[in-house]
Amino acid sequence: MNFRDEQRKRTEYIETIIKEYLPKVVGHQKIIFEAMEYSVLAGGKRLRPMFMLETYRLFGGMDLKIVEPFLVAIEMIHTYSLVHDDLPAMDNDDYRRGRQTTHKVYGEAFGILAGDALLNYAFEIASQACDYENCNLVAYAKAMKVLAKKAGVYGMIGGQVVDVQNSEQALSKEQLDFIYELKTSALIEASMMIGAILAGATDEQVELVEKIAKDTGIAFQIKDDILDVTSTVEELGKPICSDEKNIKTTYVTLMGVNKAQEFVEAMSQHALECYKLLGCNNEFLEELIKQLITRRT
Ligand code: GRG
Numbered sequence: 001m002n003f004r005d006e007q008r009k010r011t012e013y014i015e016t017i018i019k020e021y022l023p024k025v026v027g028h029q030k031i032i033f034e035a036m037e038y039s040v041l042a043g044g045k046r047l048r049p050m051f052m053l054e055t056y057r058l059f060g061g062m063d064l065k066i067v068e069p070f071l072v073a074i075e076m077i078h079t080y081s082l083v084h085d086d087l088p089a090m091d092n093d094d095y096r097r098g099r100q101t102t103h104k105v106y107g108e109a110f111g112i113l114a115g116d117a118l119l120n121y122a123f124e125i126a127s128q129a130c131d132y133e134n135c136n137l138v139a140y141a142k143a144m145k146v147l148a149k150k151a152g153v154y155g156m157i158g159g160q161v162v163d164v165q166n167s168e169q170a171l172s173k174e175q176l177d178f179i180y181e182l183k184t185s186a187l188i189e190a191s192m193m194i195g196a197i198l199a200g201a202t203d204e205q206v207e208l209v210e211k212i213a214k215d216t217g218i219a220f221q222i223k224d225d226i227l228d229v230t231s232t233v234e235e236l237g238k239p240i241c242s243d244e245k246n247i248k249t250t251y252v253t254l255m256g257v258n259k260a261q262e263f264v265e266a267m268s269q270h271a272l273e274c275y276k277l278l279g280c281n282n283e284f285l286e287e288l289i290k291q292l293i294t295r296r297t
Contacts, residue, residue, distance in 0.1 A: 001283055001284065001287070003284070003287050003291065006284050007050075007284075007288075010046075010050050010053065010054075010284075011045075011046050011050070014046045014049045014050065014053070014071060014075070015041070015046065017068050017071060017072055018040060018041070018072050018075060019041070021068075021069070021072040021125050022036065022037055022040065022041075023036070023121070025037065031106070031110060032110065032113055032114060032117050034106075035102055035105075035106045035110050035111075035113070035114035035117075036076075036114055036117050036118055036121065038102060038105060038106070038114075039079050039080075039082075039083050039102045039114055039115075039118065040075065040076060040079045040118065042096065042097040042098070042099055043097045043098055043099075043237065044075075044078075044079070044097050045297065046075060047188075047220075047288075048074045048075060048078050048187055048188060048190075048191040049071035049072070049074055049075050049191070050288065051188060051191040051192050051195070051213070051216075051285075051288070052067065052070060052071055052074060052191040052192065052194055052195040053067065053071060053195065054195070054282055054284055054285035054288065055191070055192040055193075055195030055196050055199070055209060055282075055285065056195035056196070056198055056199045057195075057199075057282055057285075058195070058196070058199070058278070058280055058281075058282040058285055059195070059196050059199035059200060059201045059205070059280065060199055060200070060280075061195070061198060061199030061200070063134060065132055065134070066129060066132060066134065066135055066136075066198055067194075067195065067198050069125045069126050069127075069128050069129040070126055070129060070143060070147070070194050070198065072122075072125050073122040073123065073125050073126040073147065074122070074147070074187065074190060074191050074194070076118045076119070076121060076122035076125070077118070077119060077122045077147075077151050077156075077187065078187055079118055080114075080115040080116070080118035080119045080122070081115075081156060081160070081187075082096055082097075083101070083102045083103070083111060083114055083115040083118065084111075084112070084115040085160070086101040086102070086103065086111075087103055087108065087111055087112065087115075088103070088108060090164070091242065091246055093238065093239055093242065094239070095233070095237070095238050095239055096237070096238050097237050097238070098237030098238075099237075102114050102115075119151075122147075123147075123148075126143075126144060126147060127144070129143075136198075136200075139197050139198055139200065140198075142197045143194045143197045143198055146189075146190050146193050146194055146197065147190055147194060149190075150186040150187060150189055150190035150193075151186070151187065151190065154182075155182055155186035155187070155189075155190070156182060156183060156184075156186045156187055158182045158186075159178075159179050159180070159181070159182025159183025159184070159186065160182075160183055162175075162178065162179050162182070163179045163183055163248075166179075166249075167246060167247065167248060168246075168247040168248075169249070170249055171249040173251075173254060176249060176250070176251065176254065177218065180217070180218050180221045180222070181214060181217070181218060183221070184217045184218070184220060184221040184224075185213060185214045185215075185216070185217025185218055185220075185221070186217070187217075188213045188214075188216055188217035188220065189210050189213040189214055189217065191213070192209045192210070192212065192213040192216075193206050193209055193210055193213065195209075196209045205278060208274055208277060208278055209278070211271075211274050212271045212274045212275050212278075212289075213271075215267045215268070215270045215271035215274070216267075216268065216271045216289055216292065218267050219263070219264045219265075219267035219268045219271065219292060219293070220292050222251045222260050222263050222264045222267070223264050223292060223293070223295060225243065225250035225251045225252045225260060226251075226252060226257055226260050226261060226264070227240075227295075227296070227297075228240055228241060228242060228243050228250070228252070229241060229243075229244075229252055229257065230257060231296065231297075235296055235297055236297060237297070251263060264292075264293055265293055268289055268290065268292060268293045271289055272286065272289055272290070275289070
């Protein structure tokens with residue numbers, strides 16, 4: 001398998017369906033449709049839908065029509081979080097995904113509204129999955145429950161709250177792990193759990209998938225800390241050294257780059273050990289988890 005080729009094919013597929021589901025840029029409120037499209041089509045690695053799709057396939061899921069609304073929904077929720085995170089009241093960043101941030105182009109009010117719109121539209125789209133004739137309504141309801149919870153106050157928003165509340169303060173590794181688990185891992189957990197649920201995985205399998213995604217998400221976030229000090233604006237498509245600018249405690253400020261990289265490797269390794277316990281195989285998914293250890297973007 002050529003991983004890069006396979007990754008490109010999947011990215012193209014995900015972007016095609018995102019475009020299909022985006023609202024038409026017409027009507028009196030068309031500025032918001034434009035801002036949504038600007039934000040969500042700006043590029044990005046499409047990792048969360050990719051994790052969902054590959055976990056769906058891992059458990060034998062073959063009917064893409066069932067999973068597609070959720071693939072789009074998770075990327076919209078992720079994009080809304082980036083749009084809001086870049087706002088003046090949060091990180092106040094001018095660049096994201098290689099171009100100007102949404103509020104820089106459309107103004108602050110529409111930056112806020114574009115994020116709100118993406119979040120709400122994500123649930124509108126996901127709810128369409130139940131209209132499909134082959135939809136298993138129990139699995140669908142479980143998937144919706146996971147999506148709502150992991151994006152909310154017990155998931156990503158909760159993590160962001162603790163992060164904002166403690167900004168400019170020294171944090172312990174335990175406090176940082178709490179923030180990372182919610183702020184970053186929660187959406188990756190939602191992605192993989194929804195893929196598993198829609199493919200018919202058992203509750204025990206979904207629990208194991210949640211653990212794999214948690215470790216993968218924490219490794220991903222620590223790598224993000226490392227790239228913030230070792231990468232370039234061109235490679236990342238967003239400002240570097242932003243943690244220093246925002247006076248944030250990260251794994252790098254706590255223990256330095258080398259030790260932080262050891263944690264990335266250990267967490268990814270643990271995720272892969274749990275993955276082996278599932279007893280089913282998806283070569284691409286396994287490689288995707290491994291690639292996060294050495295990623296440059
Ligand atoms: C504002 C509700 C709200 C939440 C914000 C997700 C988040 C919480 C903030 C975004 C900034 C940040 C450091 C998030 C942690 C997760 C992370 C590393 C996001 C970037 O994800 P990538 O690298 O981005 O997958 P692309 O652009 O590739 O999709």
